[in-house]
Amino acid sequence: MEFSSRRRKFATTPQMELYGLPLQFYGQPPLENISLAEFETFAVERLKLLKTVENLGVSYVKLSEQYIKKLDFEFKNLNFPYRVDADDRKPQCGPSEYEKRRKDHISHFILRLAYCQTEDLRRWFIQQEVDLLRYRFNDLHPKLKLEFLHKNNLEYDAISIEEKQVLQDKLIDSSYGVSGITVEDQDFYKVPFQDALDLVRTRKVYLKAGYVYIPHQDVVTIVLNDFRTRLSKALALTARSLPAVHSDERLQPLLTHLSHSYLGQDYSIQKNVGKISLEQIDSLSGKSFPLCMRQLHQSLRENHHLRHGGRMQYGLFLKGIGLSLEQALQFWRSEFTRGKVDADKFDKAYAYNIRHMFGKEGKRTDYTPYSCMKVILSNPPSQGDHHGCPFRHSDSELLKQKLQFYKVSPSGISQIMDLVKGMHYQLACQKYFELTHNVEDANFSLNHPNQYFVESQKILGGGKDAKREMVDTPQRSQGNSAFKNSPAPREKAAAPANTNASQDSAEMSEDLDSYFEEV
Template sequence: MYTNKEKARPRPAKAASGSGLVQTHSHLKYPHQLNFYDQPPVEDITLEEFETCALSRLRVLGEIESSFARNRSWDELVQITNKQCENHGLKLNASTAISQDLDGERRRDHVGHFVLRLAFCRSEELRRRFVKAEMTLFRVRYESMTDIDEKNQFLQSLELGWEAVTEKELAEYHEHLVAAATSKEVLELTKQKKERYYKVRWTRVPDLIEKRRVFLNAGMAWVPHREIASIIYQEFQTRLDKALQMTAKALPRLDEDTRIIPILDNLSQGFLAGVSSEWGNASSSGNGSEVTADMVDDIARKHYPACMRNLHDCLRRDRHLKHFGRLQYGLFLKACVLGLSIEEALLFWRKSFSNMQDDKFNKEYRYNIRHSYGLEGKRANYAAKSCQQILLSDQPGSSDNHGCPYRHFAPENLQSALLSMYSSQGLTSGDLPEIMHTVKNGHYHVACTRVFEITHSKQVSKGEGIGGGESVTHPNQYVTKSREMEARMQVKDEDVVMG
């Protein structure tokens, strides 16, 4: 499925059949806008594509799971999911969009899905979360399709085994069908004998049975045409469940492959804190053209996420941080907006360790600060830690200050800390139950995102996250978005004064 060399051997397209639309695009390897992912990719895939396709899809699925955690309405979830698909190259155009690279975009979608299968098949909990997110993505795409002909052709290709109810059967059970109709549209069409019905085993539509929206006869559910989406969703979920179990059985064969196991390990942790993008390396050169040591206190007070605010406050209180705290905070400052230059970083840390002699600071701390900037040792350009790295690596002990407060603080301590940090920015005790509920369910980045919304209520509404529905996945993302919003507010205020 993968290789280090860039080569691909596309399979020949199948012969076209059906209406003119399919014949027009019979050259496509992926003839349909939607996919049940029944067949895995068989061409060679580079390791880079292996990872990038999966990361793009994981960012979309992660935002879907965040939407569930935040109780967003279905309309909000659809809007956010479609926007995330567009942002991360997973928008699937209709087959009539002949100017688009249809095979290319559908191939990325196909590859990303199967890579994530490998990552999320390894436990029952991961499989459950993956199926729920994938099911939701499929439903969003299915409901967003506007080309009825293409949708029908896709359904025909699935061979779902449903049986059309005959005219004779419709007449015989007409009264029962009218009684079972719940929606006004289905009721009126059924009364007029214009609605089409399909017979399927009742076990395939448990949700419709639970809602009493179908007629049952001899173990078969009679599903109106306008309710067949339920069959599609149930079939998608059933097939994906079975496929993940089969993948889990085959996965041990990959244990000896040191190239992809680390990638899969990293992907499987993606639901915990989302997947950070460019923020990990943002402005890591640290030219210092914007942030200076004297500005840090003000930025911390107004723009820091809880993890960095805690480190900053502890540093100011104790005039010291232990190793992992200095590492987490130092790399954050290095990448903060346009970066804290090495000269400003040394000045900041020297002033912060004010109860220490110069000789001790130079001997024990100066080297490590320069090392984090790639100026000592192996001279690596270290990136700032993402939420995922902070949550999962270097777990803090009782006397440490690093880590994520939402995960590593006791509930009582977390509530007190949040009020201390953000009460001046609008957070109240009335906001805490909602935040603590998401923390209890393990959605730590969702809790952080909600705090951002509350403290930036003049710029974003509930559900908008840091903008466009996006959740916090990196501390530097948090502070950058916060400062951008402050700058826009200042421009508006100036325009009002000038006006």
């Protein structure tokens, strides 16, 4: 596969025809060559957009004024197609708008490759893309809506004036927002009921002889159902081609990191190392640890041992909140020797592992604390394990019991469980943060357990030095992180990826995992 950077001449081409409308169903994959740097940047920025769509969809009523205002800002900020006028169509689409549409097209297909790998990933990707299409379709001028429908073979016939008059009372009674006055001024479409099951289920349309009569403003439901079906089939087909894609050593690490994406603070670089004392850990675990780390700490205290996955997840978290290497060795030695591991065995079997985690052994890699997406999507816990995300991996009844034990109110538990059922695991954790810190709005988007700790310390007024230093550390970009020996991606991709470095990253991860295997 060849990746090259070339200047595109702005002329009438098949791609120009493809981008003739500001919105599409992504039926045709892009055929041009792009650089790895552009590949990274497009993917990261679309992922930011989809995560914003997810957060806003839970926090606000979809298509409400606040929802639209915040999405408008994100579209402008990330330079995606935005509020195109009716006259801004082919061939008037200028170079600037063309580039936005090109980016929209290519970035969608890149994320298809990253998010077709598991059922959970596919489900999340489809939902966010459907919500995104709803917002964009409703924002289109009516003329462009009709052109979009015709281009995608969604041509439904409007009923005649005579039929509308015969069915007028039925249409008024069954259609939301339709009155005797407005029914005469708008089109109604006769559509097979299976194409509008959502409207039938919620009884928002008139159903007769296998057809429903849909007012023009509700035609978006048909568009979304059709898009969801097409995208679901496309992701299944894409999944079959993954072996061929993964054989490309340049793309495989990047696609893996995209699906485990983290777009925030870099918690591997700490200036406040040693400012957290060992005596504070028990207190901090109850006040400022996210639920995943709180359960790991509790299990460690009760069993005086954690298996490989738990040691990795919790050990890197403690490193991220400021525990020094010396403190970490003391902490783990003290706890393990209370169980079945004597001091000599600890020094032989575990001390090297901890020094390796801090970059003092082996390849001297500064390993990064796990992001929420990495905790949720990689290395699921098995029997006897305590790592992972409680909102993703715990049985629902067990999760309720944990929340009750930690004194979360019944109404709060209900809110959290609703988010869990909707597979919004990070938002469920954020709601847990709000409930346990008595705040109505956390005013941040939770993406990392160490971010949870920092934000908690801000509210509680403790750890001011740690807070200041952590905020001053560099930001991670998603793109280059796949090539920087770190599980957490960075925020902006500015340079081409280094293929050798990506191979080193995979090798180092395997090495670290092997060092932590049970003896």
